[in-house]
Amino acid sequence: MENYTKNKELGHFLKSRRQMISPVQVGIPDSKRRRASGLRREEVAWLSNVSISWYTRLEQGKEIQVSSQVLLSVAKTLHLNADETIYSLNLAGFSSGLYENIPLEKVSHMVQHVLDSFVTAPAIVLDIYWNIIAWNSISCSLFYDFEQLEPCDCNLLKLLFLNSDFKKLYQQPTWEMKAKITLANFRRSFIQTINDEQFLSLIEQLSILSPEFNTWWSDHNIASEHELTKTIVHPQLGELIFEHTSYPLSDKDNLKMYVNLPKKDSTTEKKITHFIS
Incomplete structure (x- = not known):
């Protein structure tokens, strides 16, 4: 044409x-x-x-x-x-x-249904800019109340580097390890749209507001996302251990779902079940 x-x-x-x-x-x-x-x-x-x-x-x-x-x-x-x-x-x-992944609308009701089916497993959906565009209720209870955030602040990197309450979930040295791995994963996404203005604006803002981001971004570390064990410290439940996995959504190549299943050989499932009952 x-x-x-x-x-x-x-x-x-x-x-x-x-x-x-x-x-x-x-x-x-x-x-x-x-x-x-x-x-x-x-x-x-x-x-x-x-x-x-x-x-x-x-x-x-x-x-x-x-x-x-x-x-x-x-x-x-x-x-x-x-x-x-x-x-x-x-x-x-x-x-x-x-x-295609600018959050013009929420995820489909089917995807939201999948998220909601994880009763004790926090799950979220990210777009290519790592904006959190969908979540289930347990993720708000255990990680952060995403409902209270302005859309421009509902971004995983902004929470991890700029939000003091979110950072408290990962005590040192866990936070530094988590932040560096996440940043290396993010840089791999950045390569796909290296001249995109929204990407560049996000990086500029984080570089100005976070000394750690500014330093580690200059390291140019790259990493693919893998299955991993993630530990957080909840203010009420204490230590919670999850098996963290990432899944691309079939109809949107640049959307991905993060699922955090309670680790089988830990007390995490029992703590969460009691917490929500």
Whole structure:
């Protein structure tokens, strides 16, 4: 498909979705005077913080400069789901690998059901930026109450390096070992999208706020994720030992699930069962 045809297809696609959105859905009072269904172009432009002339040219399939950030803003205005957003980005010439795991929506109800099925095993789902986008209730009880975090702070690296309460779960020298291994795993993810702005922004922020991150990031250590035994010290339950494993989600290559099963030959399962009963 030629680039010009992609531009036309993107314009037709966005127009079709614009016509499917009611004004009420975006906070605009409905009026009986409206002749056309859906939103007007000027309304989409206003809500997306772009000019009406630019958005008109976009829908007309004209050759214009389109940034991923602006297109994501339009996608949000038009209530596009994850697949529709990726489709729009692809048509505009952007790689889906960079954007398919932006937490535009939560994981599917099936994935959440799997998480919830682990009653005594803390489990979370991470995106490519190591944002924690889904979890089960026991992970909030034992690790951290993710529900209380702002989305921008619900990130495993930020918690591990910047959150004092989360760091207390891993007493020294355990914390340092955990942090270094996690950072080496993260660098392997970073290689996949080395010029991605969201990655670079996260690294810059952590380098400024965490002396340990700044020092260890410069070591350039790389490590693949492996099964391991993880020990934390819970403020009420004391030492808890888990068998930690990582699983890629089949429909989203850059999403992964962390599962922490209580170690069989420890008292962890008994402690947790009593704690939640």
